[in-house]
Amino acid sequence: MQDTDVTTPRAGADDFLHKPVVPLELKSRVHIGERILGMGDDLVNVKGALENAAMFDPLTNLLSQKAFLALSRGELERARRGQVPLSLVALDVDDLTSINEKHGEAVGNDVLTLVAQTIREKSRPYDGVGRYKDDMFLIPLPGVIGQDAEKIAERILKGMANTDISLLDGTALHVTVSAGIVSLLRVTVSTEIEMLIERAQEAVERAKQAGGNQAHTIFI
Structure with a gap:
């Protein structure tokens, strides 16, 4: 069967x-x-x-906001355990709103891409560079404080000052950025990355109020 x-x-x-x-x-x-x-x-x-x-941020290929925050919290914890100083550099494009209004969003995106490339080239190869929001970029610098952090920021500013974007009409668009630096001699358990970002943004605003294309440092 x-x-x-x-x-x-x-x-x-x-x-x-x-x-x-x-x-x-x-x-x-x-x-x-x-x-x-x-x-x-x-x-x-x-x-x-x-x-x-x-x-990664799709436009600039830098760390996204979420990835940057995760990285920075780890850097804070390592700095706290190692009892080493830490600085946070914020970089913001000068007059990006005016650039978008005058030349269009596509040119504005080209500006952001160029700024991101310059930051990556002029910062240290092991630094975790992130696009935090819109035209603001952040770099945590463990073990770096004061003048050493300013030197890194100034290197980026000079790199941008020597770079132009060629427009379709043949003219060159000059782009500058302002930098805000917050430096801590000692990281504690109460130190939070959000607070450091807020203070770095304050430093950026002071740099812009002073004319832009420069760095301002806050020590806490």
């Missing part, structure tokens, strides 16, 4: 075959299984791409 019973799948099984096994059906099931496995690989790749997209 021909065996036509259905084989009950074991726990965790996704499919089963009737007996006797038909070669064509087996081949079809194998192909389906391969497709499912391929979909699994695709999902893993998509997940990795999404995680990477969440980590």
Whole structure:
């Protein structure tokens, strides 16, 4: 008598075959299984791409705000445990609103891309540079304080001062940035990155009020 019973799948099984096994059906099931496995690989790749997209700002390819905050909190904790100073540099594009209004958002995006590239080139290779919001970029500098932090900021400012953007009409757009630096001699358990960012933004505003294209430092 021909065996036509259905084989009950074991726990965790996704499919089963009737007996006797038909070669064509087996081949079809194998192909389906391969497709499912391929979909699994695709999902893993998509997940990795999404995680990477969440980590980096799509326009500038610098750290995103979320990734920057996570990195900075780690830097604060290491500075606290190692009892070393820490500085935070904030860089803000001068007159970006006017640039967008006069030349359009596409040119404004070119400005942000150029600024990000200059910051990356002029900062130390191991510094975690992030785009915090709009036209503000941040760099945590563990082990650096005062004049040493100012030297890094000044190097970036000079790099921007020597770089122009060529517009479609053949003219050159000169772009400058202002820097705000907050320096701590000692990081404590109560030190929070949000507070440092706020103080660095205050320093940027003072630099802009003084004419822009310069750095201002606050010690706390």
